[in-house]
Every structure is written in structure tokens, then in C-alpha cells.
Amino acid sequence: MSLLYFDEWRETRATIRYIAQIMGKCCLEVKQEEPLYKHVMLSVSQVGLSTGLLQYKGQEFGIDLDLIDQQLVVTVNNNETMMIVETGKTIQSYYEFIFNNLRENGIDFAINTKPYNIPYDKTLDKDDTERVFDPKMAYKALRLMQQAQYDHYQFLHSKNIKDVKTGLFWDKFDVTSIFYVEGNHEYTVSLCYYFGDKYRESPYYIIKINPFKQDKINLKQVEPSYAEYNGKDGSFLMYEEDLESIMRRDEVLLTFFNSAYQALLSGVSSQLKDHKL
Numbered sequence: 001m002s003l004l005y006f007d008e009w010r011e012t013r014a015t016i017r018y019i020a021q022i023m024g025k026c027c028l029e030v031k032q033e034e035p036l037y038k039h040v041m042l043s044v045s046q047v048g049l050s051t052g053l054l055q056y057k058g059q060e061f062g063i064d065l066d067l068i069d070q071q072l073v074v075t076v077n078n079n080e081t082m083m084i085v086e087t088g089k090t091i092q093s094y095y096e097f098i099f100n101n102l103r104e105n106g107i108d109f110a111i112n113t114k115p116y117n118i119p120y121d122k123t124l125d126k127d128d129t130e131r132v133f134d135p136k137m138a139y140k141a142l143r144l145m146q147q148a149q150y151d152h153y154q155f156l157h158s159k160n161i162k163d164v165k166t167g168l169f170w171d172k173f174d175v176t177s178i179f180y181v182e183g184n185h186e187y188t189v190s191l192c193y194y195f196g197d198k199y200r201e202s203p204y205y206i207i208k209i210n211p212f213k214q215d216k217i218n219l220k221q222v223e224p225s226y227a228e229y230n231g232k233d234g235s236f237l238m239y240e241e242d243l244e245s246i247m248r249r250d251e252v253l254l255t256f257f258n259s260a261y262q263a264l265l266s267g268v269s270s271q272l273k274d275h276k277l
Contacts (some may be wrong), residue, residue, distance in 0.1 A: 004197035041167030
């Protein structure tokens with residue numbers, strides 16, 4: 001798996017993230033609310049990101065961002081319309097393509113056009129800055145999303161966790177699996193894959209419990225030894241670059257997830273009296 005550092009695809013990442021926000025805000029507007037905001041997640045598919053099937057006043061539609069063929073696809077009642085995603089186009093043009101197609105088919109709703117968790121000068125419908133889209137970087141990013149999703153599934157299967165949803169949370173742009181601690185809906189567990197930022201160049205995995213109430217967390221039980229712990233939010237972190245050259249990558253990552261999960265459960269054990277650790 002080819003590693004992708006933050007600065008390598010900063011501009012392409014921004015383009016994908018803005019488009020994902022438009023797609024995600026459509027989910028937020030028309031989908032029935034689910035616990036833990038699962039309804040706003042975008043699915044990571046074989047070719048890119050998808051809203052899945054949406055419904056509005058009796059009509060079915062969906063929006064897909066194909067990162068392999070570099071296309072934005074709007075499907076209404078099984079009829080597809082496509083727009084090429086490429087360098088030089090604006091977020092405004094992608095926004096107008098989506099909503100013009102929906103309105104032409106009698107689907108007329110509005111979203112909050114302010115980007116969420118992103119510094120911005122203009123709203124999504126007014127952003128006329130020409131954006132960068134590098135197909136090679138987009139393809140690498142897709143493969144990392146798919147790998148992260150697979151890694152999450154390996155852990156979830158090992159713990160027989162079923163009431164869970166995995167997808168892209170478009171607000172912070174991370175692949176996340178989120179679920180309640182078994183037997184206690186006060187606590188949620190999040191497995192997250194972040195693509196790096198200005199502070200961390202390498203993509204990284206995080207596992208954490210919310211709300212975080214630190215009792216006694218045995219940091220020594222977490223493997224491997226180079227896993228990091230953030231005492232501010234009680235999360236454990238593993239960098240992708242530390243896994244890249246390891247032959248037993250999947251095994252090491254699964255060990256990290258399992259040991260960190262047990263450490264976090266132990267850390268809130270006084271609040272989880274009915275949970276078997």
C-alpha cells in the first residue's frame with residue numbers, strides 16, 4: 001500500500017473534501033436521523049464515495065464521487081448524469097451541477113452551504129476558486145480509505161461487534177467505525193483513520209471512547225510499544241508510516257486495536273459495571 005503524506009495531496013484532498021461536504025450535507029438534509037450521526041456518513045465504495053440511495057418526496061436519487069474515472073455522478077430514478085472532476089473547476093460548479101440536476105427532476109431542497117470544520121472565505125455555492133484534482137493522488141487516497149475500512153472490519157469481526165457503521169465522516173474527513181459499548185449506551189467507541197494534517201504528515205489510526213473519564217489506564221498493556229497515547233482525549237494512536245514496512249502489518253494493527261480497546265474499557269471500568277472485560 002503506497003503511503004500518502006499530507007503535503008503530497010493537500011490541494012486534491014481539499015477538492016475531494018469540499019465535494020464530500022456537499023454530498024454529506026444532502027444526507028443530513030433528507031435522511032432519517034440515526035444514533036451517533038450514522039446517517040450523515042458517506043460510504044466508501046469500490047470506486048469512490050457515495051451517499052447511497054436517498055429519497056425525497058417519493059423520488060429516489062444518489063450522488064457518487066468516482067475517484068477512479070474522475071466523475072461526479074448524480075442518479076435520479078436510475079437516470080445518471082455525469083460531470084468530469086478535474087483541475088481548473090470550482091466547488092461552485094460542482095455544487096451547481098448537483099443541485100441543477102436535482103431540481104430539473106423535481107427534487108428541490110436546500111443545504112447549509114457553509115463548509116463545516118474547514119476555514120473558508122466563500123460558501124460552497126459561491127466558491128469560484130479554481131481547484132486542483134490529481135487523479136493519481138485521488139486513486140492513492142481511495143486505496144487508503146479502502147484499506148482503513150478493511151482494517152476496521154478485521155477488528156470488528158474479531159470482537160463480534162455487529163451494531164456498527166463504517167464510512168467517511170465528511171466533517172473531519174476521516175474513515176470511522178462507531179458503535180456503543182456493549183451493554184452500555186452511555187459510551188461510544190470510535191475507530192478513526194485520519195489522512196494527516198499540518199501537525200502530523202503521516203496518516204494515522206485512532207481508537208477512543210467517548211465520553212472520556214480516565215480512571216486507571218494501563219498504558220503498558222497496549223501493543224506495540226511505539227503506539228502513542230493522548231491523555232487529553234484518552235485516545236491511542238498508531239501512525240501508518242510505522243506499519244508500512246512491517247511484514248505482519250495486519251497482525252500488528254489488530255493487536256494494537258485489541259490491546260488499546262481493552263485498556264480503554266479498563267480505564268472506565270467503574271462506569272461499566274455490567275460489561276465483561
